Amino acid sequence: MQPRYLSSTAGRIFANYFPPAPEAPVRSRLLFIPPFAEELNRSRHVIAAFARGCARNGIGVMILDPYGTGDSEGNFADARWNIWKDDVGAAITALSQMGDEPIAIGGLRLGASLAADVAADHPSRFSRLVLWQPVTTGQNYLKQFLRIRFAADLAEGGAATQGTKKLMEELEAGKIVEVGGYDLAPALAKSIGGIKLGPLGLAAKTPVTWLEVVAREDASLSPAASRIVKDWDAAGIEVNARPVKDEAVWLLPARVEMAAFVRAAVESIGGGR
Numbered sequence: 001m002q003p004r005y006l007s008s009t010a011g012r013i014f015a016n017y018f019p020p021a022p023e024a025p026v027r028s029r030l031l032f033i034p035p036f037a038e039e040l041n042r043s044r045h046v047i048a049a050f051a052r053g054c055a056r057n058g059i060g061v062m063i064l065d066p067y068g069t070g071d072s073e074g075n076f077a078d079a080r081w082n083i084w085k086d087d088v089g090a091a092i093t094a095l096s097q098m099g100d101e102p103i104a105i106g107g108l109r110l111g112a113s114l115a116a117d118v119a120a121d122h123p124s125r126f127s128r129l130v131l132w133q134p135v136t137t138g139q140n141y142l143k144q145f146l147r148i149r150f151a152a153d154l155a156e157g158g159a160a161t162q163g164t165k166k167l168m169e170e171l172e173a174g175k176i177v178e179v180g181g182y183d184l185a186p187a188l189a190k191s192i193g194g195i196k197l198g199p200l201g202l203a204a205k206t207p208v209t210w211l212e213v214v215a216r217e218d219a220s221l222s223p224a225a226s227r228i229v230k231d232w233d234a235a236g237i238e239v240n241a242r243p244v245k246d247e248a249v250w251l252l253p254a255r256v257e258m259a260a261f262v263r264a265a266v267e268s269i270g271g272g273r
Contacts, residue, residue: 008090010083011073014065015091018051024058028127029095030104030269031088032063033111036192037145037182039250040070043108046249046258053266060098064091066114077176077183081114081191088118092125104269106130106209109250110141113195120201129208130269133248136224138195143168149179198228202237209268210241213248213261240268 002017020026034040034047051061065072066087068079088105095103105126107115112134119129135141146164167177171189178184202208210229212221221229221243229241246261 004094006087006090006094008067008083009086010067010078010080013067013073013087013090014071015094016048016051016063018048018055018061018063020058020060021056024056026060026099026101027058027270028102028104029060029062029098030054030106030128030130031091031095031115032061032130033066033088033105033107033114034063034070035107035109035111035250037076038180039109042252043250045255046262047108049257049259049262050265053262054269057266057270059269060095060101062091062095064088075183077185079185079188081117081188084114085118085121088114102127104128104130106132107134108132110135110192110195113138113197116197116202117195119206123202123206126206128269129202129206130265131208131210132265133212133250134197134210135192135195136197136228138192141195142189142193145179145184146177149177198231202232202235207238207240208232210239211261211265211268212241212243213246214243215245217245219243219245242268 002019004015004017005012006015032047035043047063051063054061064087066084068074068076092103103126105115105119106112106129112131116129116131116134119126143164146167149167150164170177171186174186176183176185212225221241229239232239242264244261244264246258247256249256249258
């Protein structure tokens with residue numbers, strides 16, 4: 001690992017780079033964006049395992065902590081979607097300075113949605129878009145996140161003091177809402193709520209890798225994912241979509257290695273093992 005700080009518009013951001021193994025020819029580099037809030041903490045070891053697998057196969061991986069998250073500067077309440085997009089730009093610049101190999105971009109959950117947003121802004125910039133269980137509808141995701149506060153109220157007081165509707169109203173009124181120890185700013189909540197992955201425009205020449213966790217070996221992609229993949233296929237975008245039987249670590253309080261998912265993720269972008 002090669003940890004480093006990068007300069008971005010709002011402050012210094014932390015990135016951890018896993019360089020290709022010395023014995024492996026450098027094939028490409030990938031910027032990977034972790035998921036949101038507590039999902040990041042639960043998933044970091046899985047993302048690192050994926051990065052090490054890529055490095056063994058000549059693919060350098062940079063894992064980014066956007067501003068206000070992880071080990072980057074700033075408080076969570078200061079995080080904004082446009083700042084995060086600037087952070088991604090700074091990380092891409094850093095990767096570009098390492099060599100002229102192709103650069104891919106990807107992420108997990110909300111990080112995948114951010115990667116897709118950036119890729120849509122620069123349709124010919126990236127060699128591949130890697131999406132792990134992306135958030136397809138931000139409004140639904142935001143409501144699910146706010147339910148964490150609802151559940152905490154029930155656990156602590158026996159009755160929820162505020163339902164998700166009330167919390168949404170507070171955000172719309174410009175108030176910061178605390179959820180599970182994270183201070184969610186109204187501006188960031190608005191950006192998240194506006195995510196709709198389907199309409200994003202991508203260059204037809206940019207292949208997409210889409211991985212989704214499923215409960216059974218014979219399960220298919222979720223209906224939402226299937227619709228988007230079908231639309232992108234119709235638009236001429238090459239999509240390699242694959243359901244993988246494993247446990248969704250970002251939903252679980254206990255540590256899960258997700259070995260099957262990591263193996264599939266490395267293989268999906270051309271890794272041998």
